[in-house]
Amino acid sequence: VTPKITILPDNTSVSVRRGTLVREALERAGIAIIYPCGGKGRCGQCRIRFAEAAPKPGSSEQMLLSRSELKNGYRLACRAKIERAATISVPQEVRQAPEGRILSSLGKQVDVKPLVRKIFLILQPATIQRQHSDYDLIHSALRSRGIPITDWTTTALQALPSALRRKDHSITVTLAGTTCIAAEAGDTSKHLVGCAVDIGTTTVAAQILDLNTGKERATVALLNPQSKHGADVISRIQWVRENPLHLRVLQEEIVACINRCIEILCKRARVEPGEIFHLVAAGNATMTHLFLGVTPEFIGVSPYVSAIREGHQFKTTELGIRLHPEAIGYTLPNIGGFVGGDTVADMLVAAIAESDALRCVIDIGTNGEVVIGNGQRLLATSAAAGPAFEGAQISHGMQAGPGAIDGWACDSRLRFTTVGDRPAAGICGSGLVDIVAELLRAKGADASGRLQVPKRAGPSVGIRCLARRIEGSSRGVRLLVASKAEGAKRNIYFTQNDVRQLQLAKGAIATAIELLLMEYGAAAADIQALYLAGAFGNYIRKNHAQRIGLIPQLPLDRIHLIGDAALEGAKLVLLNTEYRDAAERIARQTEFIELAGRADFQDAFAANMSFPSQ
């Protein structure tokens, strides 16, 4: 009396009473199927197949399934009843996809649970006996699925009556949290895309992702057009102070840049901007203020305060961003005026607030930010590192674009690599680190940073190779990094002044690490994991970063290069609201340590300007 049911391809079995619905049997076996009409035999989507001896089809099955489907044993799981032992195939497409998951760059599993989601519903029309408003039909259907809803936007309401009736009461509603922001006829639930943006001072990187699966659809990076008004945040703040209208100009430029990113991304991923319902942006405090149209001028003068630290949610149309008209934007919270949402994003990727052990996060971009801590305590500061690691203020420096030397060695012979394997045009951050590391190894520079022709002490080929490249000119000592004969577009040099620039930059970072450790009461060796973020973070050689004294001497397996973690952090927030909550928590809890105010700052900075003795 309790026939056994075998389910394929799972090959699981369950015994049920005769007369049990297939739906119940599957639920008993833990197989979840989608019932768009709520299991009322109206939509015909819950098709399963009896291997043999299918039960007699009911009237709705006869209507919704073709003759050949019926012949082949197809039935509706919500209608067909178990009469005897049977083997039932449950096709993949009718199953509920296991909740989407993605892997973070550090290999952590992340559930896809975005703020914005679409829900497809097939509803029973109202009748004269059940005069439910359109709104009530949606609400009660969502309530029965345990989905709370509290508000509608006006445009969603305006769309509702015709969206409901255009495809026979099958409708897709889009929820942002508990607010309904769109209503579309039929099933559009697959068309749900989000956009993550890293608003860098120099570069804006953006990515669009499928908000159902979490899959990346396209990525793009463009120069931040604000750069023409100043390379760093201080000069842009200065420009805003000159004339209040400049705030509007900078906002329009960044919005135009993001719109251009979206255009390119949509083309590449074959997505309509109207399918993008959510945008999450991470940037430093100044970039975030400018994006929101809030003046950053008071970040730039004592007591250096931002207008807002918290994350901000808004309608993207308010700022002129061209996505779905009701799309929701969110900017990550800042820790302080000089430690922004990009650092918070890095911290999410490094999972520093979930760690028991001491961790360190370093983001080297146009500015430098350093965080140390763990789940108990978090300290952050900014280091006035300047943009040397982005190739700025270096004679033959350049960004990590095509032709940039991103790797360089000179032992038995000269070897170097360029971005895109193009003829060398200049040197970018990781190349600079390599060059200084090589100079130090071969004593082409001493601990104070003075360039010199190494003494030929012994038969070291490596040293001789490098020594030949150092030359004295009228403008001082310099290293020939690559010559035209060696495949460069022109002779590329690395000068005494360039060393100084790098000393200032790496000294600032190292000082920040040292002082934060002191504040925390820990030693460098206590750092269990160190994360290096930033545009050049992906290419740098860890041992070279240590040799020049940029980062502490730790076992190399504790050092992790996490690249553009600001973009990845924005993506985590976009895909899962728990990361948004975590970002707000981190921003509130992290203590900002003002280094310039400390008595020991100058001493430490002076000491850190030197290179470690090799």
Added chain:
Amino acid sequence: VTPKITILPDNTSVSVRRGTLVREALERAGIAIIYPCGGKGRCGQCRIRFAEAAPKPGSSEQMLLSRSELKNGYRLACRAKIERAATISVPQEVRQAPEGRILSSLGKQVDVKPLVRKIFLILQPATIQRQHSDYDLIHSALRSRGIPITDWTTTALQALPSALRRKDHSITVTLAGTTCIAAEAGDTSKHLVGCAVDIGTTTVAAQILDLNTGKERATVALLNPQSKHGADVISRIQWVRENPLHLRVLQEEIVACINRCIEILCKRARVEPGEIFHLVAAGNATMTHLFLGVTPEFIGVSPYVSAIREGHQFKTTELGIRLHPEAIGYTLPNIGGFVGGDTVADMLVAAIAESDALRCVIDIGTNGEVVIGNGQRLLATSAAAGPAFEGAQISHGMQAGPGAIDGWACDSRLRFTTVGDRPAAGICGSGLVDIVAELLRAKGADASGRLQVPKRAGPSVGIRCLARRIEGSSRGVRLLVASKAEGAKRNIYFTQNDVRQLQLAKGAIATAIELLLMEYGAAAADIQALYLAGAFGNYIRKNHAQRIGLIPQLPLDRIHLIGDAALEGAKLVLLNTEYRDAAERIARQTEFIELAGRADFQDAFAANMSFPSQ
């Protein structure tokens, strides 16, 4: 050691320890004073006066008070300390006004607690030691006053940094619920105005009110420009069905009309539109849909459902209403497609949901709505009464404008009154009721509504006076209501057909009352209070309304005329959010009873067409 303090003009006393702050002494005595700077001796606003022997002024008092003020015994309550027995005057202007209250038209006290409020703050600027963001300064000041705040609009954020600094960190923030929607430099807290609107099918009435005191500042009524597309909701729905663009036309017309009302109100009350932060509108379901730009077309066809029943909150700029750019709008919820937010507003005024006894609310406008019930159960229906009581479809009918006959009697002699005492131009609702009541009294019309020359049964002068005015013409029997010789612009008649129109209208209302009572299981005599709302509700004679059978035979003191209760209900919601909650509750709980679907409807309607036997 505990000197006694006497406070004037209250003449209350309190004994306190020597050295107690005046502030504490006043608090002990239950006298509340405003401390804009939080009692830090920074703003100098908490001035009180010692009658004699004032304590020595402190440094902040010397700075903030003039020499003559100091001489006259003025001190700051937050600084001065009690050294000996004293008499202290506390001027009215430094006291906290008792929370504003207004009286409803039925004499109920209503607290002024609107959704939108302004809060004036004097803040301590951030320092390098306390690097609070602007946002944090506001939040912690509000938190210390127990005011929760969760969000900021983008424009409020954009305004924040300069608003904070323009007047030395004194700032007024505007909150809508827990969202900050504006930030203004200095103290603008007095400039806070709201707008209540009754969107009638024929007439739009609007009022602006001070949201601090609840006081009415100005009222206006304009014709609804949508009328040109149809006099009633059904014809406007029909027009929308003809062409989807017509929805846009009707929305633009009602928005333009409300904007025009606001212009007039602002001029009359000397208020800037930018000071209006909140608008509450009550209208029937169709008017509400059209205002929101949501199609009402499905209200007009079976199964007669609205898109939304719930109240809707929105930004008024979304709809093109010209108030403060961040002003919040709210439309009252509907009970059903034909019982709308205007009826819910009436119910708020009549306090029907708070009553234990059975109450009845009747709103007679372009349509008629009837509600009966109490706190336990509420039933509502609409009666297809047509606009006869607004003077439409009556030969010489007119709205209650200048020259409309609004009172009419003919006993020993003819007497009538007109709106504005202007020469009679036509008859409005209350005049029509009087005319029919007089005809019935004098047997100029029988119970079936047939006009006839009364039999001169006896020497009744009143009957003779009326009998002389009834004449047979080629177009049937008619009553001369007023002649040119009697001061009318033209001869005004009331015809047999006019009687029929009124019979239809009053029959529909009376039937609705009868069937709702039947559904509820009560008799007319059980009604403890009956509220008559609507444009003509203020002028009608209760006994005449009973004589023609419009309302049941109840003791006259149970009948209350509440006039434009839809506007007053909107005002209650505007002034106190508890009324908004109550409106949502009422709309959810009230059962809509569809009369047309009932088997007994036609019989009851036919019976109610007749007039009561006199």
